[in-house]
Amino acid sequence: MTHMVKQERRRAALYGWMLLSPALVLFTTFVFAPTVATLWQSLFSAGTRRRPPAFVGLDNYADLIADPVFWRVVGNNLLYTGIAVPASIALALGMALWANARIPARAFVRVAYFTPAMLPMIAAANLWLFFYTPGFGPLAALGLGSVNWLGQPETALWAVTVVAVWKEAGFFMVFYLAALQTIPPDLREAAQIEGAGRWTYTRRVVLPLLMPTTLFVLVNALINSVRLIDQLFILTKGGPDNASKLILYWMWELAFSYFDAPRAAAMTVLVLMVLCLVAVVQFTLIDRRAHYR
Template sequence: MLLPALVLLAAFTYWPIAGSLWHSLHMQAPGLPSTFAGAEQFTALLDDPVFRQALRNNLWYALVTVPVSVVLALAMALWVNQRYAGRGLLRLAFFTPTVLPMVAAANIWLFFYAPDIGLLNRLLAALGIAGHNWLGDTDTALPALMVVTIWKEAGFFMIFYLAALQSISTELLDAARLESPSAWYRLRRVVLPLLAPTTLFVVVNALINAFKLVDHLFVLTRGGPNNASTLLLYYLYEIAFKFQDASYAGALTVVLLALLALCSAIQFWLSRNRVHYR
């Protein structure tokens, strides 16, 4: 009964990982046999200014998008979990960005960010403020991508928090109301600890998403200007498919997987005494 799942995992997970590891340790020119290179590809990564720039960009990208998306998702879930008229419409509005395809969402924001006809610059012009080339400026290209990601992912994470909130026992909430009339106290001492498993799940997924962004970059900036918005997976895509360098792409893949594994291990270690499933 486990065989179908094992076959799929082996074909689409374990075998590609092994292939990337093999490519990272070998060099192969088109039409020539591969030769063992050892750690030469990883040494080249350390000397690669584009890789260092992409790594810095991705770290900033994750440090901003992950906590903001999680906090915003929790706030939206707490809001739509209450009883009032129009709650269903508000849930729909929050969740709508999630169901949009990545490319479609990026094209919507491309219209917002357009320097001449974009909605943001038209609003600024109405206020008498000069417009800005949001995606063409090295100082604003990466923050503009962060805004798109937060808008796209917060509604998705809200669904998990909403399901977790609705699964909390009403007896516990009633006991918390008797203990303290303060809503902030109940949230901090009762609700948030009960949501800890969901928070861990959401944070890990948000972190993985922060390191696997390609679609938005391909539509909005293509890593520009001057690599100001290049992220690791987009750089990997360029190395593997644009420059056809499988060995260098394999080394970059191994580094990216190791970075994700390290971040996940740190998260689980930090939350080991705070996440309780029973």
Template sequence: MNRYAEMERRRQHLYGWFLLTPAAILLTLFAFYPSIATFWESLFSRGTRRRPSEFSGLENYTDLFNDPTFWIVVKNNLFYAGITIPASIAIALAMALWANSKIPATGFVRTAYFTPTVLPMIAAANLWLFFYTPDLGVLDQIGALFGLPSMNWLGRPDTALWAIIIVTIWKEAGFFMIFYLAALQTIPVDYKEAADIEGTSRWTYTRRIVLPLLMPTTMFIVVNAMINSVKLIDHLFILTKGGPSDASKLILYYIWEMAFAFFDAPHAAAMTVMVLLVLGIAAAIQFLYLDRRTHYQ
């Protein structure tokens, strides 16, 4: 009997490994190997025809820390993430609460909120370019009705990054709303009925019951929003190209510029490794600490 139980256990283990094999192969080819190769390349100097690349250790990382443009990009990205992440999540939550309530034309409201998400990134950027164009853009046309002067929204250092932030919030809020809407529909109606019997106000019910139950979804959205905050590049190509004077340049655009405009792959690899390291630390904190508190374990 023990022999058959042992064979069945081994068969189950083998079956499990077979199920994991396709995912393991894909992760190895498109995640683990590229990450290791990128780290290895970041340890070598930039090579030329006359001077081949040589092992330089952490010199590329030291160069980045001594690069003023790198710190400008880091500051831009931190500011960009600090505004877009909470704003997108707050707007998404508000839209989901409204779209989940009993209002007329619920389907139309949900579709309208989600429409920006399905637009291609390049199409969305060109749409907003029509809004931001000086003199001819929609914003300047509306401002002219009130006697306001024309403004080059994308050509001024003090407004360029804000213009990118607005586009990102408009694009991502509808995407995050879908997750909140799905989570709201899993909350039993008994909770709302019990709250109504107790005479609980809508704000108290939302704050004391709905928001705590939405915390796992919120943490999932936060992680996705953090990843999105360091991978924006499409809008920058169309709207600002990182300008003016690096005022709207973000980390992924700088990595692309370093690798394909300056042909400096080792420094681009070093920046990529640092981005992966920061995201890995954030994910580890989320799974090891915040996830347990979120699920009240």
């Protein structure tokens, strides 16, 4: 009897590993192996034909921390994240609440809100490049066309942030809209019977029920804030004077413009460490509150 139980457990374990094997192969090939390779590369110097790469330990990390451009890029990314993430989430929630209400042409409103998310980032960036061109486009009609939004250090990062919020809010709206449609209408009727107004119902019932969706959107928004690169190629190329340069663009620049792949690998490792720390905080503290544990 004991032998049969052990045999059944082995079969169940083997069956489980067979089910996990496709995911493990994909993760090992495209996640784990590149991560280990990047970590290993960050410990060597940039080699040439005459001088092969040499082991330098943590020197690449020390060089990054001593580089003023590093702190400028990190500051830009923190500012961009602090503005773009809450702005896109708040705008997405507002659009979802509006698109879920009983309004005329509701289908048209939903399509209009989601249209920016369907545009390729390069196309959206070129569209906004026309808007930001001094003397042309809708901004000129509003009396703002004389400002070189992308050519001034004071406004370049803000201009890039506006494009990102405009692009992502419609995408995040879809998740909120789907979550709103899962809320039972009985809750609204019960709130009306109790005399709760629209704002009270939204604040005390709708928003708490949307917390799991907000956590999901927050995770995606934070990831997007680190991997922004497409529109920088079109709009600013990180300028002027590194005013709009973000982390991923600088890593690309280190690897393919300056041919310093080890420093780019070191920067990648630092970013992965920060993202892992943020993920731990999100899924240990925020996730419990979001799911009422």
